[in-house]
Amino acid sequence: MEIEILEVDDREGRFMLSGSTAAFSNGLRRGMMAEVPTMAIDDVNIYENGSVLFDEQIALRLGLIPLVTDLDSYVLNCDCEEGCTSCQVSMTLNVEGPAVVYSSDLVSSDPNIIPAEDKIPIVELKSGQKLYVEVVARLGLGKNHAKWQPVVACGYKNKPVITITECDGCGECVEVCPKGILSIDESTNKVTVSDEIECSLCKLCEKACYLDGIHAGSKEDVFIFRYESDGSLPADKIPLLAVKQLREKAEQFIEGLK
Amino acid sequence: MIPVRCFTCGKIISNVWEEYRERVKKEESAKVLDDLGIKRYCCRRMLITHVPLVDTFAPYQ
Amino acid sequence: MEINILEKSDKEIKVEVVGEDHTFMNALKAALLEDKRVNVATYDIEFPTISDPVLHVMTTSKPIPILKAAAKRLIKQCDKFSDKFGKSIEEKQ
Numbered sequence: 112m113e114i115e116i117l118e119v120d121d122r123e124g125r126f127m128l129s130g131s132t133a134a135f136s137n138g139l140r141r142g143m144m145a146e147v148p149t150m151a152i153d154d155v156n157i158y159e160n161g162s163v164l165f166d167e168q169i170a171l172r173l174g175l176i177p178l179v180t181d182l183d184s185y186v187l188n189c190d191c192e193e194g195c196t197s198c199q200v201s202m203t204l205n206v207e208g209p210a211v212v213y214s215s216d217l218v219s220s221d222p223n224i225i226p227a228e229d230k231i232p233i234v235e236l237k238s239g240q241k242l243y244v245e246v247v248a249r250l251g252l253g254k255n256h257a258k259w260q261p262v263v264a265c266g267y268k269n270k271p272v273i274t275i276t277e278c279d280g281c282g283e284c285v286e287v288c289p290k291g292i293l294s295i296d297e298s299t300n301k302v303t304v305s306d307e308i309e310c311s312l313c314k315l316c317e318k319a320c321y322l323d324g325i326h327a328g329s330k331e332d333v334f335i336f337r338y339e340s341d342g343s344l345p346a347d348k349i350p351l352l353a354v355k356q357l358r359e360k361a362e363q364f365i366e367g368l369k
Numbered sequence: 370m371i372p373v374r375c376f377t378c379g380k381i382i383s384n385v386w387e388e389y390r391e392r393v394k395k396e397e398s399a400k401v402l403d404d405l406g407i408k409r410y411c412c413r414r415m416l417i418t419h420v421p422l423v424d425t426f427a428p429y430q
Numbered sequence: 431m432e433i434n435i436l437e438k439s440d441k442e443i444k445v446e447v448v449g450e451d452h453t454f455m456n457a458l459k460a461a462l463l464e465d466k467r468v469n470v471a472t473y474d475i476e477f478p479t480i481s482d483p484v485l486h487v488m489t490t491s492k493p494i495p496i497l498k499a500a501a502k503r504l505i506k507q508c509d510k511f512s513d514k515f516g517k518s519i520e521e522k523q
Contacts, residue, residue, distance in 0.1 A: 112507065114514040116522045126518070128511075134460030135507055141453040163426040164370065175373040177381065214384075230384040231373055235423045240430070254451070263379040264409065341381060347519050351512055358508035360454040361501040363431035364447065368494055 117308075122339060124346040127270065127308075129333040136267055136334045142353030145254035148187045149261045149343040150178040150200070150224055154247040161208075161240035169234060169244065173204075174258045176214045177227040177341040178248055182352070184223070187250045200224045200248045208236030217246070224248060227342025261349050265338035269329035271310035277324030278302050284316035284325055308335060371419050377411035389416050436484065443493035448482045451475070455483045461500040461507075467491050468500075 117125040128136060155170040162169070189198030202219045206212045214231035236242060253260035273293075280300035285293045292310060296303045302325065304310075316325050340346040371386040385405040392401045402413050432448040447455065455473045462471035470488035475481050489496050 112510045112514060114511070114518045116515075116518045119519065119522060126515070131507075132460050134457045135504075135511075138453050138457035139511070141451075146453060161430065163423050163430060172370070172373050228381050228384045230387070231381065232370060232383055232386065234370055237423075237427045237430075257379055260379065263375075339380065341379065350515055354508045354511045354515075357454065357457065358505055358512075360431065360450065361458070361504040361508070364433070364454070364458070364501045365498050367431045367433035367447075368498055 117335075119347050121345055122342065124340075124349070125335070125337045126350070127333060127335050128267075129270075129330075131332060131334060133331075133334075136336075138357050139350065139353055140265060140267055140336070142357050143262050143265050143338060143349055144260055146252060146356040147261050147344070147349060147352045148180070148182065148250040148252055149259050150180040150185070150248050150250055151256070151258040151343075152176065152178070152202070152246045153199075153249045153251065156245045157243075158245065159241050159243040162212075162234045162236055162242055164234050169242070172233050173244070173246055174256075176217075176231055176233075177343045178224055179227050180250070180261075180343045181221075181223050182250075182344075184221075185250050187252070194247065194249075198249060202246050202248065203244070204233075204246065205243045206236060206241070208240040209238040211235045212242055261340060261344045261352075262338045263341055265336075267334045267336045268312075269331060270333035270335055271307055271312055272328050272330055273304045273307055273310060273316075274326045274328065275302055275304075275324060276326070277322045279322065281321075283319040283321070287315040287319045289313060289315065370421070370423060372415060375409075375412040375415050378409060380407075380409070380412050382407060382412050382415050386416060386419070438493070440492060441490065442488050443486075443497070445485050445497075446482050447485060450483055452483075455485065457504055458485070458500060461504045462487060462496070464503065465496055465500060467496055 112131055113129045115127040117127060152173045155173055157166045160166055160169060186197055189195060200219060200221045202217045204217050206216055212233040214226040215229035217226055219225050251259035278301040280295055282295050284302060285295055290309045290311060292304055292306045293302055294305060310327060312327050312329060314327050317327060340349060371383045373383045374380060375382050389401055389405060398417060407413050434446040436446055437444040459471050459473055462468050467490045468487060473483045473485045475483045487493055
């Protein structure tokens with residue numbers, strides 16, 4: 112198993128996993144989407160809502176706001192009954208119109224758990240309208256609700272491989288390629304591939320080539336992952352957290368067989 | 370109100386709505402969206418097709 | 431993790447793995463199939479929203495050690511991933 116990080120920053124990641132199986136890759140992908148806990152608003156108490164939106168709509172919009180998650184200080188399955196400081200955070204939102212209520216208006220009881228995005232508009236209040244709500248944020252899993260998903264647009268593909276067997280430099284394939292990764296090498300008058308990884312395997316080049324000399328295939332044991340974080344967790348941590356969950360499951364399975 | 374996230378992929382798109390709305394008055398929307406980092410067409414349609422209705426409903430509260 | 435053994439003999443086992451889904455079951459199934467002693471390894475989630483997956487394995491020797499060995503292989507894969515991923519991230523930064 113080899114891993115090459117293609118690009119990674121706070122919000123986006125792309126890496127190549129070679130020498131692995133589809134089953135493991137898919138476990139990793141599903142783990143990233145559904146098994147990594149994140150913080151999201153779960154309970155909303157509405158004391159006053161004079162806005163144009165219904166209470167339920169306000170609650171949904173609040174729930175979808177990504178919160179910066181601190182997995183060291185909070186636990187997913189807490190033993191307490193009523194909720195305690197190690198499993199939930201309460202926040203208040205109190206705005207009087209005329210104003211636009213933003214996610215940054217949420218006042219959190221824990222300064223580490225704050226909205227990952229400041230400028231999410233929740234509702235626009237006209238003069239005389241008021242919004243006063245109290246919310247409770249908890250850890251949760253993506254398999255229970257998409258608001259607890261740390262990643263968006265998470266997926267993988269096999270590594271594309273373009274092979275050129277015969278070429279007379281007609282340039283037909285260069286013209287049809289929607290990704291623009293093919294070009295004609297001036298010196299040899301043959302087609303060359305610049306960025307193989309970008310190929311989407313649309314096979315338009317195969318159709319365009321009258322010599323049948325170009326073939327777009329893929330490597331079965333090399334996977335290119337691409338994902339974006341919604342801001343709740345840093346993008347370089349998410350695959351590690353997902354694989355940790357998968358490992359724990361395997362451990363529990365062995366434990367359960369005893 | 371603009372939806373908080375893209376319906377399809379779940380990316381937060383509402384945080385750029387106000388800037389988009391202002392800039393699109395003078396610039397071409399495709400360019401603005403590229404600038405704001407809205408890459409996928411699922412996210413782009415969220416902003417392009419949104420019609421704000423708060424001002425329409427407000428008098429009937 | 432709760433595991434219910436539904437059927438068991440010297441060369442066959444059917445276990446219900448409570449609360450799991452394709453994330454773990456498919457990876458485990460693939461790990462089982464790497465083992466030469468395993469003839470058949472498959473799982474079924476009878477009704478997707480309410481059933482728990484049932485793993486069905488047919489082997490040439492006692493099935494439970496084989497299941498444990500497969501899970502251990504999966505753990506090893508996970509460790510390898512964490513190790514390599516951590517190192518690659520460090521290199522990148």
